[in-house]
Amino acid sequence: MRSFRNQLAFQLMDWRSLIIFWAILIVVNIVQVLDLLYWSSKTGSTIYSVFMPNYGAASVFVLVSGILSATITFPLLMSVGYTRKQFYLTTIVSGPIFCAVMAIIQCTIVYCGRGILNALGYHLETPIWSVVSVGYLQLAIYCMIFYLSFLIGSVFYLYGTLPGILVIAAYIAVLSYTPVDNKFDFMDYFSTSLEYNNHTYIHYTWIISAIVAVAGWLLYRRSAVRTY
């Protein structure tokens, strides 16, 4: 148990990069608010452009973290005498914890920001989703991104560049897949779920995450640390 706690603590150790990332994002949001207040006539910015880029930036941060978990954390943990099972278990557990932290921070920024903007006289529409729902949606999406990018990183590390690129190509192909009629693809599913306050689509992300987690273990259970 102590060993598991220590491993988890190790996985979640890199809080400095997290702080730097969110500090930069908050500064960007402040600049966006100032732009809105003083320069919107010139820049054309609207209330809806504030905070929105945070979601994309956070997604990229989660994506990079997933890749680094595979390419850096795996050999690092193996080099100090941990088994593949131990590494995988702590990654599967620490991933959602990390994603939850990202979701909570983003929700806090957005809802505090909304409060500040309302106080400044910008009356924003009441959101369709409650803060808990938004947080849950973010958690689900960030987890999916984490596990998918962890799988990409794993393939790159374990099998090399070409298989890694093929996995990315497969992801892009799936994202562009039109399963029902020609109106929706997977990206449309998520924006639709936001528009219609439909939680059902979130379940798809958990299913994808679970499938990817299982697939990842199949890769790792006999994997080799690079000898070069």
Added chain:
Amino acid sequence: MSRAEHVILECHDLTKRYRGTEAVASATVAFERGAIHGLLGANGAGKTTLLHILSGQIYPSSGKCLYEGQPIHENPLAMSQICFVKSDERAWSDYKIKDLMTFCSLLIPTWDQSYAEQLLRLFHLSANKKYKNLSKGMQSLVGIVKGLASRCPVVLFDEPTLGLDADMRETFYDLLIRDYGESQRTIILSTHLIDESAKLFQYLTLLEHGKITSHLETEEFMKQAYYLQGNSSILERLMPDERVLHHERLGSTSIVVWCGQLEEEMSLRQQGVEISPVPLQKLFVYLTRKNKRSHGKEELPHEIVS
């Protein structure tokens, strides 16, 4: 002492194949507990691959690898007791030395943080420097800190002295001997600097083309080889013998390197032939070259080598 008490790490018929090439081929060896082992072999002999398998970092293609009689791979107890110090830790590149020490203190149960700090001061390693910004020698020193401060019962060092100057190498050997004296850990060390490190090794394991060709006590290993220096006419008749590893002729005097039982020792001495031991590094070189000849591999011309 029973075998189980005597042997801590062993492999049976271990093979590792990479795309048709056997990096390790049917290797069977038992490493004695509480001893310093030298793992010797030419470049590409399979030392690094063997150490990776012994530490559980890679799976063998076939065969088994045991720690205290139990399989090593995916055995948390076994893997936590084996510390593997690689020659090149790419996963450490972007971390500062102090971060690496923090990782080790968090993840290695037997980690001795105060000893690690003492070693960092001894090696003049700045804790705030990133691993990738260190020289090759300093990177080796960080690995040495990890290996010594881990206090693990088994430590595997893969070329730990790469890039180290002579002074630091001696310091490392002294630390290793002192550490061994205090803890009687099992240490397996692969190196190309054989003569320097020969004094450390109680056992030698020789690897050639992925095969374990020899595993003996160092003394026993060295006792099997001799320089025979004397009149060429006396020594010439020995040349066809397979036990001749190497010979040189300087006018009427010949030098023969003999490896194996020397039945005619008394007779040769009486004929004025000088018989002396072969330094370990030289012996290793001769064995390697003989092996290359028998595998039909090209060697440098003798004149260039001399």
